[in-house]
C-alpha cells in the first residue's frame with residue numbers, strides 16, 4: 001500500500017468544496033496534494049469584497065444557513081473561533097417595521113402587513129409536504145393558499161396583502177435561484193436546518209482563510225484553468241491552459257454544474273459515462289445576482305431595515321430585471337442590497353453598472369416618493385451567470401431531479417480515481433455552502449479510506 005504522503009491527488013477548483021478536500025487530505029497525511037484553480041483567487045462562489053474603500057460585502061454566499069452541529073460550515077467557523085453574527089430567522093427578515101411600499105409610494109398599513117406575514121409563514125410551513133402530495137409547484141401553492149387565507153379581508157386590503165405576498169415570493173425565489181415554479185420546494189427555506197441563519201461580520205474570507213492557512217503555498221495553483229482530464233489510464237492527467245500537466249492517482253473535480261454542462265464533452269478523456277453525463281444535463285443551475293449600492297451620506301435613518309417593494313400584477317413587465325427585486329435591504333450603515341433571481345438575473349447582466357445604478361436610484365425615488373434622493377456613490381454588481389467559472393449561482397432541485405440524480409453527480413468513477421465534489425452533489429443540502437464543504441470532506445474521506 002502506498003504511503004499517504006506519496007499519493008498524488010489533484011483537486012480541480014478552489015471553492016469551498018475543493019478547499020475543504022485539500023485541507024482534510026493534508027491534515028490526514030496526504031502531502032502530495034495540488035489544487036488547481038482557474039481564477040486569480042480562491043473561494044469560487046464565496047467572495048468578500050470591499051465597496052467604497054470601507055464596507056465589506058459578500059458577492060456570493062453570506063449566510064450560514066442552519067447554525068447547528070449538522071452544518072459543517074458552521075462547525076468550521078466555530079472550530080476556528082470565527083466571529084459569528086446572529087441575523088433574524090430567515091423568513092423573519094420580514095418585519096412589520098420595514099417599509100412595505102407600493103410603486104405609487106403608498107406605505108401599506110402595519111395591520112395588513114402583520115396579517116399577511118402571519119398567513120404567509122403558516123403557508124410556508126406546508127409547502128414541502130403539500131407540493132409533494134398535491135403535485136403543484138410551490139409558487140402556485142403559495143398564491144392559491146394565500147388568496148384563500150385572506151378572503152375575509154376587505155377588497156382593498158386583500159389587494160395590498162397580495163402585493164406583500166409578491167414581495168415575499170420574490171424573496172423566496174432567491175433560495176432556488178429564481179425557479180421556485182420549477183422546483184420541488186424541498187430545500188431552504190422550506191426545510192431549514194435548525195439554528196437559524198448566521199453571518200460572518202468580518203467577512204466570509206475568514207472561513208476561506210481557515211482552510212488555506214495550513215496548506216503549503218506551492219500546493220495551490222491559481223490562474224490555472226483545467227482544459228482536460230484524461231482518466232483513460234490508472235494514472236490520470238490533468239492539463240491546464242498553457243499546457244501544464246499534473247499526473248495524479250486521484251482527481252477530485254469540484255467544478256460547478258454550470259461549468260460541467262458547458263465543457264464536459266471536451267474536458268473528459270474519455271467522455272463521462274452516460275449516467276453521469278445525463279445527471280449533469282438534468283440538474284438545473286439557478287440564477288441569482290446581487291447589487292450593492294453605497295452612499296457616502298445615507299438617505300435613510302440607521303436601522304431602517306428594508307424597503308420592501310410590493311408590486312402589483314400590473315406593474316412593469318414581469319421579465320424586467322428590476323421587477324424581481326424583493327427589497328432594498330440595509331446591510332450596512334451606508335449600504336443597501338438588492339437581489340435579482342431567475343431569468344431576470346441573467347437579463348440584469350446585459351446592463352452596465354451605471355445603467356443599473358440609475359434604475360435602482362429611480363426605483364428608490366419612485367417607491368419613497370422622493371425625487372430628491374441622491375444617487376448612490378458606488379455600486380457593485382455580481383454577474384454569476386456569464387462568469388465562465390460558475391455559469392449560474394447554484395443548483396436547485398427541478399421537478400425532474402430525484403435524489404438519485406444528485407447522488408449520481410457525486411459518485412466516483414474507476415475505483416475512486418476520479419471523484420466529484422461540489423454543492424450540487426449533496427442531496428440533503430444542495431446549493432449551499434455547507435453542501436460544498438460536506439462534499440469536499442466526503443471525497444477526501446473516500447481517498448483516506450483507501451490508504
Ligand SMILES: Cc1cc2nc3c(=O)[nH]c(=O)nc-3n(C[C@H](O)[C@H](O)[C@H](O)COP(=O)(O)OP(=O)(O)OC[C@H]3O[C@@H](n4cnc5c(N)ncnc54)[C@H](O)[C@@H]3O)c2cc1C
Nearest residue numbers: 013015016017038044045061062063226422423432433436
Ligand atoms: C449570489 C449567491 C449567494 C449565495 N448565498 C449563499 C448563502 O447565503 N448561504 C449558503 O450556504 N450558500 C450560498 N450560496 C451558495 C454557495 O456560495 C455555493 O454553494 C458554494 O460556495 C459552492 O462551492 P463549490 O466549491 O461547490 O463551488 P465553487 O465555489 O464555484 O468552486 C468551484 C471552483 O472551480 C473553479 N473553476 C471553474 N472552472 C474551472 C476550470 N476549468 N479549471 C479550474 N478551476 C475552475 C472556480 O473558479 C471555483 O473557484 C450563494 C451563491 C451565490 C452565487
